[in-house]
Structure formats: C-alpha cells, structure tokens
Amino acid sequence: MKFNSKILILFLFLASCKQVQKVSDVITKPSAREVFERTLDDNDSLFKRYEETYTNAKQNHLKLELPSTLNSKSDASDFRVLAYTLNLKRGERFKIESNITADSLQLAIDLFAFENDSVISKKTIISNQPMTNRLEFDVTKTGSYKIVILPNRNNSSNFGLRLFTESTLVFPVSGKDNEAIQSFWGASRGGGSRSHKGVDIFAKRGTPVVAATNGFISNTGNRGLGGKQVWLRDGIFGQSLYYAHLDSIAVSTGERVKVGDTLGFVGNTGNAKTTSPHLHFGIYTKGGAVDPLPFVKLTDRIEFENHSLFMKGETRLRKNELRIGAAVKTDKLQELEQKTQVEIIGKTERWFHLRVNDSLQGFMHESLVKEIE
Structure with a gap:
C-alpha cells in the first residue's frame, strides 16, 4: 500500500510539473530549440555533444544562394545540423519551410546575424516555435545572416526544406512585373552630378499605380523633378513611398488607403517630359533613400525536391574538391583524397553537403561521391 502511495505521489508531482511548464511556456514562448534542449538536461555528456555539433555547424563557412531546396535526414543516433550563410537585402522577406510536419519530426530553426565579417551574434534574431517547421523574417538590414536547422534526434526521418525570399510590398504598377523595371538604383543622373x-x-x-502597402497619403502635388507626385506613409513612424512623374493623381492628402488602391496614373511629368511614360518609385526612411527593388521585386515560387539520400559515402577520384557553396564558381576549401570517408548531411540539387572527420564541412558534386555499401 505504501509502495502504491509513493507511485501515486510521484505521478501527481510529475503531472503538476508538466502543467506548470505548460503554463510557463504560454508566457515565455520558448523556441523549438529551447524546448529540445530540455530533453538533454539530465545527460551532461549528450548535452556537451549537442553543443559541440551545433557550434561547429554554426561556425562553418558554407554559403547558400537563394532560392534553394535542401534534402536531409535526421539521425536517431547522433545530431545532424545544417547551417548556411545567407545574403539578405533590406526589404525582402526571408522564408524557410519544410515538407514534413512538426508532429512527425520537429525541426529547430534559428536565424543569426553577423556582427562583422567573421563574428556571428550569440543571440538569435528569430527562431521557430514548437509544433511549427517554418520561419519568416522581414529583413531590415542588408547583410550576411546564418540559418541553422537542427532536426530532433528522436527518430530517423527524411525531410525537405525550401529557402527563399519574397517582396514585402506589392508591385506598384498594375499589371506589370520585374521586366518593366528599366532603370535601377544608383544609375547616373544629371550628367553624373x-x-x-x-x-x-x-x-x-x-x-494605374497602386498602393504597395496600407497607409495614408502624407502629401501630393505637382512640383520639382518629380512632377505630379504622391507620397504614401507606411504607418505613423514608418517609411515613405514616393510615386513620381504621374499623369494624374487619384488621391488627396490625408486620405487612408489600402493595398491595391489606385493612387494615380503613369505619365511623364516633371523632368521626365522627354522620356517614355513611367513611374519613378522610391522609398525614404529616417536615414534617407533606400533601394526599393528588394521591397517590390517579384520572385518565383520554388517547389520541394526529392533526392535519394544515403548517409555514408566515400570520394571517387584522386582529387575531390570540397567547396563552400553548391557551385563550381564558389571557393574551394580543400581537396580530399580518393576513398576519403564522408558523412552526408544534406543535398541541394546535384551537390552533397558533407561532413569529414566530425568537423570539416563543405559541398561536393554528386559525381565525386559514392555510397558505401
């Protein structure tokens, strides 16, 4: 009877702890990685192995061009981490999505910024939440970022990823796309002045030229180089969108507009009288003008790819080039000798992401690697 009572008390205690943790999580909103790390709290050696693997992956030199698709597989016997440097531009929305649901395999996804050319911030910019395998981030500063993906090691599962960017604003000319842009940021004007x-x-x-975001009309008029123009303020303290050379204006100062509302019509007023009708579109912030192209550039949607993926392989030739990116044009890390054993971390298109000697990582073309039976 005493034995049964002790079991009951222990059960109630554990149930109570779990309930407290759930309530706490509602308030603190831990990331998927923070939740995963709890499962290692009672195993110091395993936690140390996890930290080493995660840190080594985060510090690798691998680069990934966007958009990209990746295939990988979780390993129930060890930690397998994917990490890549990305170049992102202000005005883009970066997204990463998986083709596997979190109840089948939880992924921990973290995005870090580079503090300088070589130092990565210890603190994440954004992380995915538990029970989700996706993340999105509106880029506010052009630069290098590090994406790190950690699959839960509770089971071995194949999974796919797609990483891409999309615009944060609607294209400002109705019915048009990237091909209509014929003059870009930084081009010489006024004889180089x-x-x-x-x-x-x-x-x-x-x-029609349309509102690229919700906001209010802060100013309109017919003056200066821009001719007939509209200024759209994105929020009270946000950026200002500048529409110039309009043939006519369809809104008034102080008017609130929604995405897609017509603000005016393409023309060539102001200093554009000698050119074909077009919209000059600009974006101004507290720090001055910024390149508007990443904010409105349309991108194609990429689909998941299914690659057959083996985990253990060896190099085929006398010299096998290991590179920092999935392309011949990227820098070479080193050459591996024939029959060097490698661990397959992932694959993008026809390039394997490899790990050698538990620490060195790089990309190698599939023609240089064969499976170990």
Missing part, C-alpha cells in the same frame, strides 16, 4: 534614388517602371500612359 547625382544618382538615381529609386527604380523606373515603364508602362503605357494612364496605367
């Missing part, structure tokens, strides 16, 4: 502070989007006279 100034540079272009926006992009020019060409279209037929009278084509």
Whole structure:
C-alpha cells in the first residue's frame, strides 16, 4: 500500500510539473530549440555533444544562394545540423519551410546575424516555435545572416526544406512585373552630378499605380523633378513611398488607403517630359533613400525536391574538391583524397553537403561521391 502511495505521489508531482511548464511556456514562448534542449538536461555528456555539433555547424563557412531546396535526414543516433550563410537585402522577406510536419519530426530553426565579417551574434534574431517547421523574417538590414536547422534526434526521418525570399510590398504598377523595371538604383543622373534614388517602371500612359502597402497619403502635388507626385506613409513612424512623374493623381492628402488602391496614373511629368511614360518609385526612411527593388521585386515560387539520400559515402577520384557553396564558381576549401570517408548531411540539387572527420564541412558534386555499401 505504501509502495502504491509513493507511485501515486510521484505521478501527481510529475503531472503538476508538466502543467506548470505548460503554463510557463504560454508566457515565455520558448523556441523549438529551447524546448529540445530540455530533453538533454539530465545527460551532461549528450548535452556537451549537442553543443559541440551545433557550434561547429554554426561556425562553418558554407554559403547558400537563394532560392534553394535542401534534402536531409535526421539521425536517431547522433545530431545532424545544417547551417548556411545567407545574403539578405533590406526589404525582402526571408522564408524557410519544410515538407514534413512538426508532429512527425520537429525541426529547430534559428536565424543569426553577423556582427562583422567573421563574428556571428550569440543571440538569435528569430527562431521557430514548437509544433511549427517554418520561419519568416522581414529583413531590415542588408547583410550576411546564418540559418541553422537542427532536426530532433528522436527518430530517423527524411525531410525537405525550401529557402527563399519574397517582396514585402506589392508591385506598384498594375499589371506589370520585374521586366518593366528599366532603370535601377544608383544609375547616373544629371550628367553624373547625382544618382538615381529609386527604380523606373515603364508602362503605357494612364496605367494605374497602386498602393504597395496600407497607409495614408502624407502629401501630393505637382512640383520639382518629380512632377505630379504622391507620397504614401507606411504607418505613423514608418517609411515613405514616393510615386513620381504621374499623369494624374487619384488621391488627396490625408486620405487612408489600402493595398491595391489606385493612387494615380503613369505619365511623364516633371523632368521626365522627354522620356517614355513611367513611374519613378522610391522609398525614404529616417536615414534617407533606400533601394526599393528588394521591397517590390517579384520572385518565383520554388517547389520541394526529392533526392535519394544515403548517409555514408566515400570520394571517387584522386582529387575531390570540397567547396563552400553548391557551385563550381564558389571557393574551394580543400581537396580530399580518393576513398576519403564522408558523412552526408544534406543535398541541394546535384551537390552533397558533407561532413569529414566530425568537423570539416563543405559541398561536393554528386559525381565525386559514392555510397558505401
């Protein structure tokens, strides 16, 4: 009877602890990685192995061009971490998604910023939440970032990832796309006396120009180099969107507008009288003008790819090039001798992401690697 009572008390205690943890999580909102780390609290050696693997992956030199797809497999016997440096531009929305649900395999996804050319911040910018295998981030600073993906090691499962960017604003000329942009940020103007502070989007006279975001009209008028123009404020303290050379204006100062509302019509007023009708589109912040292209550039959607993936392999040739990226044009890390054993971490298109001697990582073309039976 005493034995049964002790079991009951222990059960109630554990149930109570779990309930307290659930309540706490609602308030603190731990990341998927923080939740995963709890499972290692009672095993110091395992936690140390996890830290070493995660740190080594985070500090690797591998780069990934966007958009990209990746295939990998979790390892129930060890930690397998994917980590890549990405170049992101202000105005883009970075997204990473998986083709496997979190109830089948939980992924911990962390995004870090580089403090300088070589030092990565210890603190994450953003992490995914438990029970999700996706993450998105609106880029506010152009630069290098590190994405780190840790699959839960509770089971071995194949999974796919796609990493891509999309615009954060709607394209500002109705019915047009990237091909209509014929003059870009930084182009010479005024015989070299100034540079272009926006992009020019060409279209037929009278084509509607639309609100690229929700906001209010802070100013309109017909003046200066921009001719007939509209200024759209994105929030009270946000950026200002500048629409210039309009043929006519369809809104008034102080008016609130929603995405897609017509603000005016393409023309060539102001200093554009000698050019074909087009919209000069600019974005201004407290720090001045910024390149608007990443904010509005349309990107194609990429689909998941299914690659057959083996975990253990060896190199085929006398010299086998290990590179920092999945392309011949990327820098070479070193050459591996024939029959060097490698661990397959992942694959993107026709390139394997390899790990050698438990620490060195790189990309190698599939033609240089064969499976170990």
